[in-house]
Amino acid sequence: MELDLEKKLSDIKDPARTMAELAPVFEAYNELTERMSRVHEQLQAEVVRLREELRQKNELLERKSRLAALGEMSAGVAHEIRNPLGGVMLYASLLAKDLEDRPDSLKWVNKISTAVRGLNQIVTDMLTFTNNSSCEKTEINLAGLLAEVTDLAGAHGRAKKVKLVTDCDVDLVVSADLNMMQRILLNLVLNAVDAVAEGGIVTIRGRVSRVTQYAVKIEVIDNGSGISQDVISKIFNPFFTTKDVGTGLGLAIVHRLVECHEGIITACNNKNGKGAKFTVLLP
Numbered sequence: 001m002e003l004d005l006e007k008k009l010s011d012i013k014d015p016a017r018t019m020a021e022l023a024p025v026f027e028a029y030n031e032l033t034e035r036m037s038r039v040h041e042q043l044q045a046e047v048v049r050l051r052e053e054l055r056q057k058n059e060l061l062e063r064k065s066r067l068a069a070l071g072e073m074s075a076g077v078a079h080e081i082r083n084p085l086g087g088v089m090l091y092a093s094l095l096a097k098d099l100e101d102r103p104d105s106l107k108w109v110n111k112i113s114t115a116v117r118g119l120n121q122i123v124t125d126m127l128t129f130t131n132n133s134s135c136e137k138t139e140i141n142l143a144g145l146l147a148e149v150t151d152l153a154g155a156h157g158r159a160k161k162v163k164l165v166t167d168c169d170v171d172l173v174v175s176a177d178l179n180m181m182q183r184i185l186l187n188l189v190l191n192a193v194d195a196v197a198e199g200g201i202v203t204i205r206g207r208v209s210r211v212t213q214y215a216v217k218i219e220v221i222d223n224g225s226g227i228s229q230d231v232i233s234k235i236f237n238p239f240f241t242t243k244d245v246g247t248g249l250g251l252a253i254v255h256r257l258v259e260c261h262e263g264i265i266t267a268c269n270n271k272n273g274k275g276a277k278f279t280v281l282l283p
C-alpha cells in the first residue's frame, strides 16, 4: 500500500499539499484501527469471562444432578432403616426396664440405645437432606442471626479455645427461613471450629452482595487446615467425610438448604494460604 501511495504521489503536482490534505484521513484511519483493536481486546476478555461463567454453571448443574441422584437413594435407604430402627429402640428400652436391678447387663443395653440414637440421628439427617420442604421466608436481621449462631456454637468454640468473631453491617436484612439459616450457619461454624487448631479464629461476615441477582453475602472464614483440591471437589457430596466420627451429611444438608433459598454456596481456601472460606450468596 505504501509503494502504491508513493507512485500515486509522484503523479501529483503538489505532493506536499496533497499530503497535508490527506493527513486527517490517515489520522482518522489510525484512530479507527486503534479503536478496533481496543474493541477486539474487550471482546476477547468478554469471551474469556463468558467461558468461565459457562464452566462454573456447568459445574453447578453437574453437582445438582449428582446430588439429586444421591438424594433419591438416601431417601430410599432412610425410609427402609427408620422402621426397624424404631423397633430396636423400643425393644432396647423394654429390656432396659427389665434389667433395672442388674447394672452390669443394663450397661450393655444402654450402649445399644446410645448407638441406635446415633443411627436415628443419621436417618433424620438423611431425610432432611432429601426433604423438599419449602422455605418460609421472613425478614431477618443478619447481625442478630449471626450473634445467635455464635452463641449456639459458643460452647464448642470455648472447649477448643477458638475465638468466634462476627462482622456484619448492623441493619443488613436478609429474606430467609430462620430455622434453615440457623442450621446452615451453625453447620459451617462448627465445621470451621473443627478445622482450626487451639487458639484459632473463626469469622462470620455479613455484607451486601456485589454480585447482581444476590442481595446478601455471608462468609465463614477460618484460619485452620484449609481444604485440599481433592476434598473440595467432593465436599458437598452426602456421606463425604474426612473425620473419624463424621457422617458427611452436614455440608450436603447446607447445600440443599441454600438451594431452597435459590442461593449458592462455594468453598475455597483463603488467599493468604491459611484456612478455608465458605461463601453463601442469597437473593
Ligand code: ADP
Pocket (backbone or CB within 6 Å): 191, 192, 195, 222, 224, 225, 226, 227, 231, 235, 240, 241, 242, 243, 245, 246, 247, 248, 249, 250, 251, 252, 276
Ligand atoms: P462431617 O462434618 O460429618 O465430616 P460435613 O459434610 O459437614 O461432614 O463436612 C465434610 C468434610 O468437609 C469434612 O469431613 C471436612 O473434611 C471438610 N470440611 C468442612 N468444613 C471444613 C473447613 N472449614 N476446613 C477444612 N475442611 C472442612
